[in-house]
Amino acid sequence: MQISEGCDNGPRLADSIAQWSQWQLLDSLLPTGGFAHSFGLEAAVQSNLVSNPDELKTFIIHVLENTGSLLLPFVHLASVSPKLETWHNLDKILDATLTNEVSRKASISQGSALMRVGSAVFSELPSLKTMRNASLGSGTISFHHAPIFGLICGTLGLDSTDSQRAYMYITMRDVISAATRLNLIGPLGAAVLQHQLAPNAEAILEKWKNRDVDDACQVAPLLDTVQGCHGYLFSRLFSS
């Protein structure tokens, strides 16, 4: 049997390289500014809604639940159709859907950073840079996080379910990171918690994945209110 090295290794090599890119996208080392946001945790602590480890765990689950119900549709649709028109449409709808000012601003700041970093880092995918430049000029695109995350995942070759799972992953990663910086939990405890919550996050993903934006909804009204209170905090560590 002849082994032709060239064409046989081609696709496998491409897949392997793609995995490096996918892991980099989820790595907290990527400078996207995710750590400026506490997802309402700081406000929850200051209003005594979270004051012990059980309440912290419950809080994180609620954040994940609301992420699933409200934001996964945007990640899903952007990842299956990583095109300019789809992205712009989703961005516009999400801007009207994120009625909470604090969450909306956080989404815009994270999305802008992610698009800037993504288009610079994954330079072998010129579409990202092209789309970014086309949108900066227009002034009507807000650069919301969820659609951009889906867009980049789709462009990197992740399928829709993996893209949505990835979004749940980084959300959980960022809330838990915020918890350690707020001194609610130590680094080892945080890692243990992150692993414990993986099945919860997966179950939430199963429940809310692959939905249309028309179905996007809030399921945690108290969380939404708490997140909106961030601006009233006297002293704060996070921007949201």
Added chain:
Amino acid sequence: MGNEQEDKEMEMGSIVVEKVGGRSSVVHCFSRYPVKFIIPKKVGSSRTDVVWVYALNYGGGIVSGDQILCKFSVGDCCTMVLTTQGSTKVYKSVGSKCSKQLLEARVGSNALLAIIPDPVTCFSTARYYQKQVFNVSSNSNLVIVDWITSGRHESGEKWDFDLYRSINNIFLEDGEPLFLDTMSLEKEKIGCIHELVQDYQVIAMILLLGPKLQFVQNLVQDKVKGIMSEQLQHPSGALSHKRNEAGYFISKPSLMASCSVFGTKIAVILNLDGKVMISNYNIILWASSRLEIMELVLSSCLLRTIVF
């Protein structure tokens, strides 16, 4: 929303308000069972140009499987208020049927529509779906109060219903979405609703849109900021253990409120979670009666002290 035929079957009420002789007047009013409109002639000061509409459901509530559609049109420069005579009770679901209440409203240029009903109370196992769609012009004004209580307190029902979904969508003239908000509390999907809402008994959303409401928007923003800043402590560091040992007992705030600006800075939405019992409806902090809200809004000046 379904085809025209479905719409016709579901349409239980419609009202059109236009200027007649310089005053907001009802030029068309239709309602059929189970909906009834009451339009009193004299409400509030005669100086204010406004049409007040009370919407009632025969039987005092929404029965399992009811599908109700009401359409409203508020002409240019007109003012209309839509309210209720008592809280909207949603009775228990029979055979897993969902009750639906749909509202479509068109608000003209420089017009004001205020939807300020009593809260919705879903009984145990109730399934309720509410959708309100507003088509507005760039200078339309809109007040929407959308609120729900935890249930029948006397019967010990707290967040015991099966489904509550409330949708409020606002579109501009060109069809562009301005505000898309859906809240969904579904026992089957999220398990114990009580856990998501904790000890709060009321959830309310108040939306203020439009140039005529600028003064009220500013007032509300300042008021909420003032109340919440007081409630929020300084950061305390590590969790629970130290507190428990020292014997602290720190309670959660009885009211959680946040006020957001959206759109092109001409609108404000307010989310409230009130811990009060349903017997006192003092959830709306800045007016103890609907009349006060409207007088405040219409005359754009402070008539009464805003009382908490």
